[in-house]
Amino acid sequence: MATTPTRDGPPPDTTDEQLAAMHDDPRFVELKRRLFRFIVPATIGFLAWYLLYVLLSAYARDFMGTVVFGNINVALLLGLGQFVSTFGIAWAYSRYTARNYDPRAEELHDAIHYGETSR
Amino acid sequence: MNLLAQQTEAGRTLTFALFLLMVAGTVAITVWAGKRTRNATDFHSGGRGFKPWQNGFAIASDYMSAASFLGIAGIIALSGYDGFLYSIGFLVAWLVALLLVAELLRNSGRFTMADVLSFRMRQRPVRTAAAVSTMSVSIFYLLAQMVGAGALIALLLGIKEGETFLGMNAEVAANMGIVLVGLLMILYVALGGMKGTTWVQIVQAVMLLGGAALLAVLVLAEYGFNISNLLGDAASSSGLGSAFLEPGQRYGVEIPGDPTQTMWNKLDLISLGLALVLGTAGLPHILIRFYTVPDAKSARKSVNWGIGLIGSFYLLTLVLGFGAAAMVGAEAITAQNPAGNTAAPQLAQEAGEAFGGSTMGAVLLAVIASAAFAAILSTVAGLVIASSSSLAHDLYNSVIRRGAATDREEVVVAKIAAIGVGVVAIVLAIFAQTLNVAFLVALAFAVAASANLPTLLLSLFWKRFNTAGAVAGIYGGLIAAVGLVVFSPVFSGTERSLLGEGVDIAWFPMSNPGLVSIPLGLICAVVGTLMSSESRPDRFATLQVRALTGAGSERAVSH
Numbered sequence: 001m002a003t004t005p006t007r008d009g010p011p012p013d014t015t016d017e018q019l020a021a022m023h024d025d026p027r028f029v030e031l032k033r034r035l036f037r038f039i040v041p042a043t044i045g046f047l048a049w050y051l052l053y054v055l056l057s058a059y060a061r062d063f064m065g066t067v068v069f070g071n072i073n074v075a076l077l078l079g080l081g082q083f084v085s086t087f088g089i090a091w092a093y094s095r096y097t098a099r100n101y102d103p104r105a106e107e108l109h110d111a112i113h114y115g116e117t118s119r
Numbered sequence: 120m121n122l123l124a125q126q127t128e129a130g131r132t133l134t135f136a137l138f139l140l141m142v143a144g145t146v147a148i149t150v151w152a153g154k155r156t157r158n159a160t161d162f163h164s165g166g167r168g169f170k171p172w173q174n175g176f177a178i179a180s181d182y183m184s185a186a187s188f189l190g191i192a193g194i195i196a197l198s199g200y201d202g203f204l205y206s207i208g209f210l211v212a213w214l215v216a217l218l219l220v221a222e223l224l225r226n227s228g229r230f231t232m233a234d235v236l237s238f239r240m241r242q243r244p245v246r247t248a249a250a251v252s253t254m255s256v257s258i259f260y261l262l263a264q265m266v267g268a269g270a271l272i273a274l275l276l277g278i279k280e281g282e283t284f285l286g287m288n289a290e291v292a293a294n295m296g297i298v299l300v301g302l303l304m305i306l307y308v309a310l311g312g313m314k315g316t317t318w319v320q321i322v323q324a325v326m327l328l329g330g331a332a333l334l335a336v337l338v339l340a341e342y343g344f345n346i347s348n349l350l351g352d353a354a355s356s357s358g359l360g361s362a363f364l365e366p367g368q369r370y371g372v373e374i375p376g377d378p379t380q381t382m383w384n385k386l387d388l389i390s391l392g393l394a395l396v397l398g399t400a401g402l403p404h405i406l407i408r409f410y411t412v413p414d415a416k417s418a419r420k421s422v423n424w425g426i427g428l429i430g431s432f433y434l435l436t437l438v439l440g441f442g443a444a445a446m447v448g449a450e451a452i453t454a455q456n457p458a459g460n461t462a463a464p465q466l467a468q469e470a471g472e473a474f475g476g477s478t479m480g481a482v483l484l485a486v487i488a489s490a491a492f493a494a495i496l497s498t499v500a501g502l503v504i505a506s507s508s509s510l511a512h513d514l515y516n517s518v519i520r521r522g523a524a525t526d527r528e529e530v531v532v533a534k535i536a537a538i539g540v541g542v543v544a545i546v547l548a549i550f551a552q553t554l555n556v557a558f559l560v561a562l563a564f565a566v567a568a569s570a571n572l573p574t575l576l577l578s579l580f581w582k583r584f585n586t587a588g589a590v591a592g593i594y595g596g597l598i599a600a601v602g603l604v605v606f607s608p609v610f611s612g613t614e615r616s617l618l619g620e621g622v623d624i625a626w627f628p629m630s631n632p633g634l635v636s637i638p639l640g641l642i643c644a645v646v647g648t649l650m651s652s653e654s655r656p657d658r659f660a661t662l663q664v665r666a667l668t669g670a671g672s673e674r675a676v677s678h
Contacts, residue, residue, distance in 0.1 A: 014671045016661045022668070023660035030165055031667055035480040039218045047396070050211045057366035058385040061373075065365040070347030071354065075200055075365050082207045089214055090426050094419065101177055104418060105668050112670035 134569025175424020193442020593648025596640025
């Protein structure tokens with residue numbers, strides 16, 4: 001199977017010291033902030049929403065059994081809601097990282113591998 | 120009416136022929152991939168050259184086991200809504216993998232989960248602990264799948280008590296089923312490595328999704344594509360009415376007049392929910408899939424593919440489960456298999472017959488039966504490669520040989536380990552056949568959530584985390600999860616227990632340990648860390664920069 005290199009030829013090797021040196025760079029601090037700004041609230045959000053669903057399934061059975069239309073009840077709609085939110089968060093994360101994260105991560109990757117001057 | 124038992128000789132032969140066709144095709148793939156497996160990166164990670172969609176299908180294939188196809192369809196068919204609750208936990212769990220684990224793991228590790236865990240720690244204790252927990256999770260999961268495979272062979276070929284097919288009675292067929300599945304998974308892994316396994320999984324995911332989608336469309340067509348009518352028919356056939364469409368028939372059951380047991384049942388449901396949602400991102404056979412793509416972005420995309428495929432699949436099982444309840448009925452299902460595992464194949468025959476007579480029924484049954492075997496085979500192959508990679512890379516190379524083993528040596532040891540794990544699994548599964556092992560999948564998730572996920576997240580995000588913390592977290596979570604199950608009703612004290620009613624050592628009131636063992640694993644990891652003075656901020660800096668930027672990460676092999 002053909003492999004797809006991200007750029008022409010593999011980048012030059014780097015050392016652990018070079019990597020560690022980037023850790024306190026303001027650009028890396030900003031990169032970290034951008035990642036956490038999405039994943040922290042998103043994780044808290046989906047876990048809370050899932051836990052709420054499980055708690056409702058355990059303790060609010062009358063509410064869950066409320067018929068909305070035909071044979072469709074609240075339990076089924078909330079369950080499908082978990083599917084929708086999962087698909088939605090996955091989509092939003094991809095969009096967010098493509099715009100706000102990947103270009104900067106790549107910039108730092110190159111700065112570490114090729115040095116600052118080569119760009 | 121017992122549908123499967125009426126299966127004709129011709130129908131059986133068709134099922135068998137389709138199964139053999141799949142075996143022949145996948146073995147050919149394995150041989151092809153084996154020739155292209157040259158070094159350790161090829162064997163453990165398939166050369167890291169897979170495309171996101173390919174890895175996504177393989178991820179889905181790893182994940183869509185017999186438990187989540189036949190198991191969930193069966194639970195929905197017999198207990199209604201609660202089966203859906205199970206699949207929701209299985210799906211939402213992928214967000215943990217997507218947001219917190221997949222990309223960072225891809226960037227910072229090489230072949231196994233332990234690569235990341237041991238990055239800034241003392242190698243030998245951490246890798247030993249990680250190998251022990253990887254083996255535990257994989258063996259629990261493997262046993263559940265293989266015992267299920269044995270029972271299925273007999274059921275799907277429709278061999279009744281006292282009857283024979285190709286000279287086998289039901290018991291011999293079950294043993295043959297286990298041995299056959301075992302030999303195939305060994306062959307896929309030992310010969311094809313990760314490359315072969317991945318391609319086999321892609322083919323099997325297509326078979327499974329295609330079969331499930333075809334059947335779901337036929338069921339929906341029967342109800343004029345009106346879900347509400349399908350649900351109504353399922354509810355009335357179940358004899359439970361609208362309660363069948365609500366939570367509480369199977370999990371968190373309310374026992375009238377026993378508030379204590381009711382309370383424990385409800386906490387047990389929450390415990391199960393936690394293990395499901397937090398377990399996935401700690402399953403070793405899922406984690407190593409992220410190493411098969413060239414970079415973190417591809418890992419993210421492959422999880423998105425996985426989420427799409429797995430989510431769609433669970434929506435299909437919802438239709439299949441309620442379809443089986445409506446069109447086959449609980450009585451016919453439990454007559455065939457008390458746990459409901461044959462609900463989907465029985466539905467295939469029924470829906471096929473309704474659509475195009477008995478020939479169509481036999482054809483559709485054969486398709487779904489082969490899809491079920493594809494589900495089992497792809498999952499067990501993933502588990503075997505995760506175990507063999509951990510044994511060869513973590514235990515043999517890093518612990519025993521202290522990192523001095525050559526690339527070639529590691530591959531040879533991995534192949535031997537795959538054979539060893541496979542043989543052990545076959546023998547254990549044959550002995551475990553008569554036992555009620557359905558709890559093992561939930562236990563595998565509980566161990567992954569208690570031992571693996573906390574230590575994995577702490578090593579990626581907590582600067583102070585150290586060797587003592589990682590070791591305490593893994594063993595603490597593992598012992599808590601397994602220990603609590605040993606002292607739970609799953610193991611002893613009731614007629615449905617593993618040891619039966621005669622032995623009663625059950626003092627832990629819940630079947631699912633997650634509610635206690637997950638926090639316990641986390642506490643062990645934190646306390647262990649604080650009790651040791653070891654701290655390596657420089658290594659943490661290296662790990663985090665590598666994880667977030669991908670600089671210095673392992674590259675794809677170009678041959």
